[in-house]
Amino acid sequence: MCGIVGYIGHRDSQNILIEGLKKLEYRGYDSAGIAVYTDKGLQVKKAKGRLAVLEDQLTGAPLSGSIGIGHTRWATHGKPSDVNSHPHTNVQKKISVVHNGIIENYIQLKEELIAKGYVFESETDTEVIAHLVSDLYEGDIVAAVRKAVKRIHGAYGLGVLAENEPDKLVAVRMHSPLIIGVGENENFIASDIPAILEYTREVYILNDGEMAVLTKDGVTLTDLEGGPVSRDTYRVDWDMQTAEKGGFDHFMLKEIYEQPKAYRDTMNPRIDGGRVVLPEVGMTADYIRDIRRVHIVACGTAYHAGLVGKTVIERLTRIPVETDVASEYRYRDPIINKDTLVIVVSQSGETADTLAAMREAKRQGARVLAITNVVGSSVARDADDVIVTLAGPEIAVASTKAYTSQLIAFYLLGLYFAQTLGTVDAGTVSATIDAMEKLPEQVERVLDQADVIKRVSEQIKDVDNLFYIGRGLDYTVVQEGSLKLKEISYIHSEAYAAGELKHGTLALITEGVPVIALATQEALFEKTLSNIVEVKARGARVLGIANEGDAEMAKSVDDVLYIPRTLPLLTPALSVVPLQLLAYYVSLARGNDVDKPRNLAKSVTVE
Ligand code: M6R
Numbered sequence: 203m204c205g206i207v208g209y210i211g212h213r214d215s216q217n218i219l220i221e222g223l224k225k226l227e228y229r230g231y232d233s234a235g236i237a238v239y240t241d242k243g244l245q246v247k248k249a250k251g252r253l254a255v256l257e258d259q260l261t262g263a264p265l266s267g268s269i270g271i272g273h274t275r276w277a278t279h280g281k282p283s284d285v286n287s288h289p290h291t292n293v294q295k296k297i298s299v300v301h302n303g304i305i306e307n308y309i310q311l312k313e314e315l316i317a318k319g320y321v322f323e324s325e326t327d328t329e330v331i332a333h334l335v336s337d338l339y340e341g342d343i344v345a346a347v348r349k350a351v352k353r354i355h356g357a358y359g360l361g362v363l364a365e366n367e368p369d370k371l372v373a374v375r376m377h378s379p380l381i382i383g384v385g386e387n388e389n390f391i392a393s394d395i396p397a398i399l400e401y402t403r404e405v406y407i408l409n410d411g412e413m414a415v416l417t418k419d420g421v422t423l424t425d426l427e428g429g430p431v432s433r434d435t436y437r438v439d440w441d442m443q444t445a446e447k448g449g450f451d452h453f454m455l456k457e458i459y460e461q462p463k464a465y466r467d468t469m470n471p472r473i474d475g476g477r478v479v480l481p482e483v484g485m486t487a488d489y490i491r492d493i494r495r496v497h498i499v500a501c502g503t504a505y506h507a508g509l510v511g512k513t514v515i516e517r518l519t520r521i522p523v524e525t526d527v528a529s530e531y532r533y534r535d536p537i538i539n540k541d542t543l544v545i546v547v548s549q550s551g552e553t554a555d556t557l558a559a560m561r562e563a564k565r566q567g568a569r570v571l572a573i574t575n576v577v578g579s580s581v582a583r584d585a586d587d588v589i590v591t592l593a594g595p596e597i598a599v600a601s602t603k604a605y606t607s608q609l610i611a612f613y614l615l616g617l618y619f620a621q622t623l624g625t626v627d628a629g630t631v632s633a634t635i636d637a638m639e640k641l642p643e644q645v646e647r648v649l650d651q652a653d654v655i656k657r658v659s660e661q662i663k664d665v666d667n668l669f670y671i672g673r674g675l676d677y678t679v680v681q682e683g684s685l686k687l688k689e690i691s692y693i694h695s696e697a698y699a700a701g702e703l704k705h706g707t708l709a710l711i712t713e714g715v716p717v718i719a720l721a722t723q724e725a726l727f728e729k730t731l732s733n734i735v736e737v738k739a740r741g742a743r744v745l746g747i748a749n750e751g752d753a754e755m756a757k758s759v760d761d762v763l764y765i766p767r768t769l770p771l772l773t774p775a776l777s778v779v780p781l782q783l784l785a786y787y788v789s790l791a792r793g794n795d796v797d798k799p800r801n802l803a804k805s806v807t808v809e
C-alpha cells in the first residue's frame with residue numbers, strides 16, 4: 203500500500219526513482235511523485251494518475267540531482283489528486299517526505315500545527331509529518347525526524363530529505379515495510395526489494411522502531427532513541443527476471459502459469475522418503491499433542507486458502523479448526539490460550555489486519571505459525587514458526603500462485619501433524635505425498651485447456667451478475683474464484699454453497715444467468731449435480747467443472763471442463779486454476795488493467 207523509493211549516490215536519481223516506482227506500482231497506482239535535490243534546491247514533481255503521467259511531465263522538464271525520494275500512492279486520506287500526491291513538503295518547501303501507512307493522530311497534530319500558523323495544502327495525513335518535522339527542525343534533520351516520530355501514532359514507512367542537508371536521506375519504519383539497499387558509493391531505500399534489485403542484492407530489512415540514515419558512503423541503523431542497531435545485510439537470492447513478465451502479457455497470467463514450479467519449489471525440499479519434513483517448524487511432538495484448537499487467520503485470498511486449510515487439518519488430525527477473516531478476529535473475542543495454535547497466512551507478510559490479529563493472538567498466549575511468501579516480512583519475523591511458500595515474487599494484485607502455494611503448505615503441515623499424532627497411517631501419508639507430487643504435471647494439463655475458458659469468458663464478459671456454486675471443498679474454492687473475478691473484472695458475483703441456493707438465492711437465477719459449478723468432491727458429486735439441474739431448470743447457463751471420467755457432468759451443463767483426478771483433499775490445487783484463468787480472460791475481454799485493478803493495491807498495510 204503505497205510504494206517508496208529513495209536514492210543517494212553518484213548517479214542521477216530521477217531515472218532510478220522512476221524505474222524503482224515502476225516495480226512498486228503494484229502497491230498503489232493512483233498518483234505518483236518525486237522530490238530531487240537539484241542545483242536549484244529541493245524540487246518536487248507529482249501528478250494524479252499512473253506513473254506514466256508523471257513520466258510524461260518529467261520528459262520535458264527533468265529533475266537532475268543525485269539524491270531523491272519517490273512515491274506511488276494508494277489513497278487513504280484525501281482522494282487521488284495532484285495536491286494529495288506525495289512527496290509532501292513543509293511550508294518553505296525545504297523538507298520533503300514520502301510516507302506509507304496511516305498517521306492515526308493526524309487530526310490532533312494538524313490542529314496543533316494550524317494553531318502555530320502552519321498552512322496545509324492537502325487533505326493527507328502525511329503532510330502533518332512534513333510540517334511537524336519542520337517545526338522540530340533545529341539544523342539536524344535526523345534529530346528532527348526522531349522527535350517527530352515520537353509524536354505520531356500509527357503505521358509509517360518514511361523517507362525524508364532536507365534541502366539544508368543534501369548529504370543524507372532519513373528512513374524510519376513502524377508497521378510499514380521498508381528496506382535499505384546497500385551499494386558501492388550509493389544507497390537506497392524502498393518498500394520492496396524489486397525496486398532496487400537492479401543495483402544491489404545486499405539489503406537491510408528494517409524492523410519496527412528503527413531508523414536508517416543514508417549517506418552516499420554508508421548506512422547507519424539506530425533505534426528511535428538513537429541507540430546503535432547492528433545487523434548483517436540480507437543477500438537477495440532471486441533475480442529481476444523472476445519479477446518481470448517474461449513474455450507474458452500480464453503478471454497475472456505469468457503467475458498462473460508459474461504454479462507448477464511454485465508447487466514443486468514449495469513441496470520438494472519438504473518431502474523425504476515418503477514423509478514430510480518441516481525443520482522450520484520447531485514444535486516438539488509433546489507440543490503438537492497438546493494442541494486443542496487451531497485458528498487460521500488471514501485476509502482475502504489467503505483467507506480462502508485458510509478455509510481449505512481448515513478441512514485439511516481437521517481431516518488429517520481431527521483437531522478442531524476455525525478460520526477467521528483477520529479484520530474480524532480480534533473483535534469477536536476469540537477463545538485463545540496456550541493450547542491454541544494460531545496459523546496466519548499472508549503472501550506479503552505485511553497485511554496490517556493479519557499482523558494486528560497475530561499480535562493479539564500472541565498477547566493472549568497462543569503460539570503463532572506463519573505461512574508467508576516473503577522471507578523477512580513482518581509476519582515472518584513476529585511468528586514463532588514460519589513456513590515460507592516458495593512461489594517467488596507475486597506482482598499481480600490478484601493473487602494466484604501464492605494461494606496455491608499456501609494450499610501446498612497446508613497439505614504439508616496437515617501431514618506433518620498427522621505423522622506426529624499418528625492420526626493417519628503411514629500408507630495414507632505416503633499415498634497423499636505421491637498424489638501431491640503429481641499435482642504440478644496435472645496443473646499443466648488444466649492450463650492446456652485455457653481455450654475452453656477463453657470461450658466461456660466471451661459469453662460472460664458483458665453480464666452484470668453471475669454465480670459460483672460448490673459443496674465442501676468446492677465451496678471454499680468457488681469463494682476464491684468469485685473474489686478473483688470481482689476484483690479484476692468488476693462483475694458482481696456470488697459464491698454459494700450449492701445446497702444453500704434453494705434457501706433464497708435461487709430467486710436470482712433467471713434465463714441466461716451464468717453459473718460456474720464445481721463438482722470435484724466424489725462424495726458430493728450427485729448432490730451438486732442435482733443443484734446444477736435445478737439452476738438449469740431456471741434458465742441458467744452453466745459451466746461445469748468436474749473430475750475426468752465424470753461424464754454425467756457434460757450431459758447436464760452448457761460447457762464443461764474436466765480436471766485430472768487426484769485425492770479429494772487435493773482437488774482445490776487443481777480446480778482453482780480454471781477459475782483463475784476465467785477471471786483473467788474476462789478482465790482482459792472487458793479491457794481492464796488486469797494487473798492493477800481499480801481501487802486496490804497488492805499489499806494492504808492499513809487497517
Ligand atoms: O499479502 P496477503 O496475502 O496478506 O494479502 C491478503 C489479501 O489482501 C489478498 O489476498 C487479496 O485478497 C488479493 N488481492 C486477492 O487476489
